[in-house]
Amino acid sequence: MLRVRVWRGLGPLCRGGQLSPWRRTQSRTAAGSGSVSTDLSGIYPPIATPFTPEEDVDYGKLEGNLRKYAKIPFRGLVVQGSNGEYPYLTEEERVEVVKAVRRSLPTDKLLMAGSGCESTRATVQLTDKMAAAGADVVLVVTPCFYKGKMDGRALTRHFTKVADSSPVPVVLYSVPANTGLELPLDAVVQLSRHPNIVGLKDSGGDISRIGLIVHKTKAQDFQVLAGSAGFLMAAYSVGAVGGVCALANVLGRELCELESLCVSGRWEEARGLQQRLIEPNAAVTRKLGVPALKQAMEWFGFHGGACRSPLQPLTEAETLQLRSDFTSSGWL
Amino acid sequence: MLRVRVWRGLGPLCRGGQLSPWRRTQSRTAAGSGSVSTDLSGIYPPIATPFTPEEDVDYGKLEGNLRKYAKIPFRGLVVQGSNGEYPYLTEEERVEVVKAVRRSLPTDKLLMAGSGCESTRATVQLTDKMAAAGADVVLVVTPCFYKGKMDGRALTRHFTKVADSSPVPVVLYSVPANTGLELPLDAVVQLSRHPNIVGLKDSGGDISRIGLIVHKTKAQDFQVLAGSAGFLMAAYSVGAVGGVCALANVLGRELCELESLCVSGRWEEARGLQQRLIEPNAAVTRKLGVPALKQAMEWFGFHGGACRSPLQPLTEAETLQLRSDFTSSGWL
Amino acid sequence: MLRVRVWRGLGPLCRGGQLSPWRRTQSRTAAGSGSVSTDLSGIYPPIATPFTPEEDVDYGKLEGNLRKYAKIPFRGLVVQGSNGEYPYLTEEERVEVVKAVRRSLPTDKLLMAGSGCESTRATVQLTDKMAAAGADVVLVVTPCFYKGKMDGRALTRHFTKVADSSPVPVVLYSVPANTGLELPLDAVVQLSRHPNIVGLKDSGGDISRIGLIVHKTKAQDFQVLAGSAGFLMAAYSVGAVGGVCALANVLGRELCELESLCVSGRWEEARGLQQRLIEPNAAVTRKLGVPALKQAMEWFGFHGGACRSPLQPLTEAETLQLRSDFTSSGWL
């Protein structure tokens, strides 16, 4: 499992003889000298955003959750991932939430902030703001509205521009269930050569694709994170280094335990644990979504609460289904 | 073809005894007294947004286009539809473009402004701003990021809240090619009963669905607009009253001619014209998208130009394909 | 509306100087001399196959239905379309049913028999048998199991081989809801030039595509039939000449009335009738399928009955839904 990596020499320095922005600040995330890269390996909850009854961000509840997460051996937190309802926040709110998390988060934990927007220029600007707000790494989702035109060419240019100007390392983010498109494998491989692109969060769950991406990016400093707990063990088996898992908001300790079993090669034990996590994971992701994640958080002692509209609270039948998906695997 | 409609009396007045916001300003769009509704029937180009080489909005070129559109018998203009690259504009830019169009547009032309955002609260706020900027009607797209949760229940509540508070009438907007979801038929029928929801722009092109929506909303003041020129005649045949067609940015006069033939029952003539419009329409929509629309605009004397990134200019091969799709039908 | 067409001269005669098989028998379907082609225009029910309680073909009930259909001004019957459960019949049964229909059917009615199989050789053989059994025309569905490989090249070769050897004219059949693939438009246009391919049954319902096919095959003797009653009027509006409609098994007279209104240009009257047919049509096709079609046939005085397994009878809730879809439009 790669934990430290060395820059491949000249890269961006050659582009005009000046340090590019990402170069200037990389020492922030590196252990010592400028020659090592950000180690992404480990488990991250893509944290939920609690709201007040008036649908404003509830910073008090957010900090309550952060205090509890601080006791779990996460590698860091993802702020403004899909589960953070980022498309429902204003740009100001998105930055403000990152600042709030930064204040609470120990410096040895990685803060990965979602900075993706539909346009390249907006993504570049928000990436700057996120870095200024304290993000160690940015997570940049594929633009998706004009999905018919978001081919490898368009996406490669988009991510290259963003990475060229980003003060912090960039993690690519492919989440077809929400965006309706998958970042093409060839684009991932090409982008993996960019010195400021350090990894991919893949939420599509096509395990052959994940294995092939690991294989084809071996020569690069490039790390793959599973985007869901349902295929976390399988992703480890083919070479992923961690996971950004909605379920970590609820069963974070258990997911860190699964990580530990996989990393130490205790596959038999890992298998049993992984199997019990699949159904609850499906419940809080593709089956019932963010409202279910927030409901489950309440059951496990975290602040969840309602989503912003148009996301609706679970119906009674959905709540029963959710509960059943946790109890049948022995979690409740 | 419905041209005037009468409010069904009490509706929103009953909700607390006060005039709701949409009530106050409805005289703006009505011909005379407060008892008639907005007539949507006719052709609208969903106008493109020209940009400078630095990707800023080019208001000079925009006005150049508007001057040319003024000579075509459109019912009005759609500003900030999908072809206006609205997801790539900031909220300020979206409002500013509407203001600019309002300044140029004769008052007998309808200004339909896209005010849809992902969250309900943002949509409510932008709807207010669009009305203040001079929109006669707002066009509200289905939120789509959490598509797995955007069922009839969620979408009905979303559109109801927006329509409850909107100072101007609301047109629903279903565009599955971009959003990955279709506004469910039952939700459309239920929403058609809201006194401040006056119609639907349907870009999905399922002509059975369009016919059924017309049928099931007959008792309401509800008008259906075809969302693409490819099925405009077919939509008229089953009861639509007009079209919002990307191709109207290029062949606006011809689409108004097609409207006229359909409305006057000259179906044989309409058929020949419709058939020749399908291939160029496909080229500037699903095949090659907004960059192709803007390229074709250049060929026909309008300002098109480049899109905002990540939308890329056409490749040479795509440009040839586009040209061929116009020449093979005799338009170039 | 094209009712007679002239062969484009040499065609197959040039292929080696001999009459090809399809040439020999074309007088069968032509009005007089060998110089006119098969007129497909009109309405066809794709007839259902009644079964005994032991799931054997019930020829008595089949003939009962045929006697009733004889009183309706259909252009002919489609035997072994999707609604005939042809994939559940053996090859012998498929041929036997065609023979039975031929015995009952007046010679001025067209018998269009489904002869499509997965392999080209099986389709060629069954086509021969269907012609020998009395089919005037064969309807050949796209092979679909290896859908990833069934591109325009493969399908063009398949249909060309079948048409080259078929003793009777061939109608192409594209039904994506069942096959998971659509016969590509370019392949349709290319195949339309084959002298023994006379038309297309398009069940996909993409009305822009249907209009474009009509437009691009204008120079050929090629006729397009709508594959469902839901978009029959719209298809007529863009140039189709008829329809093969599951619903014609139930409301055949009404569909012939709709045809008559469209053909005579009485669009306003047609519209009202078309709109009332959409919901019952959806019920017996995409919503509830063949079991619903057969249930509805029972209500309207025809023999429907159970399907072969694995198709299941409707549940009670489905039966209620089906009934409601007929009553809400005033048909029951």
Place this chain on the structure above:
Amino acid sequence: MLRVRVWRGLGPLCRGGQLSPWRRTQSRTAAGSGSVSTDLSGIYPPIATPFTPEEDVDYGKLEGNLRKYAKIPFRGLVVQGSNGEYPYLTEEERVEVVKAVRRSLPTDKLLMAGSGCESTRATVQLTDKMAAAGADVVLVVTPCFYKGKMDGRALTRHFTKVADSSPVPVVLYSVPANTGLELPLDAVVQLSRHPNIVGLKDSGGDISRIGLIVHKTKAQDFQVLAGSAGFLMAAYSVGAVGGVCALANVLGRELCELESLCVSGRWEEARGLQQRLIEPNAAVTRKLGVPALKQAMEWFGFHGGACRSPLQPLTEAETLQLRSDFTSSGWL
């Protein structure tokens, strides 16, 4: 890894007090007494069917391949899987090919024969014939033509009837890339309780689903086989017991080596091998299909040759692509 299992007692004996057909012959596949079940664990090539230039089955070439496969430590062979072009064979050919394989195959190798048809009655009959022809186990694909009606209820009844009457154990087969539908998880779990249903070949590749199926069928004698080499290691990691892999026709020894590494817990070594197999596997399955599989077989010393029409030979560009996908991973 389960290798022996005990019948759950009464099951079918209770259904009327007689031995059901499957009961009578189960000793055929059991090691000793009637109390143990068929062990499916291991690797199987779903063998290709060689044809003569006239597209007849080439039994000589088939036996040539079988002689070579005999030297590879496969668990057995799958005859008439998707890669055997079974939808293009007549029923007689399907049975004849199984007989031919049985004659060549050592008795310690499992012969799993595809006996799925669209109708339940045809599947029951062919299953009988396959057992009589020497199949140890039948592989039964989901019927798929009426995909809108092939829900859990219909599929559960179909497979139950087939398993009730089958003289040999049944393996379920879900292959959405070809059928356009996935056997629902709940149906799999319910069917796993049938004493004559011993496993599932899952070609969909959703690794969360595979893990959950293993988890939910733990209490049953039910074994899951990966349906493709691309996710073989991941499937082992979550509890599958083997794989039916197209690529085993080409790189059979390597896949058996991968099996061995996974079963013995040597995951690091397995990972490297798995990664190198993904790209060639994709080439001979979803990218280029059966024609590519047969072309690659030629390169590796087996008889491949052409497919039956409408499957076409690879184009030159496709052949180059295929070759590149094998060379880039070091296999050629």
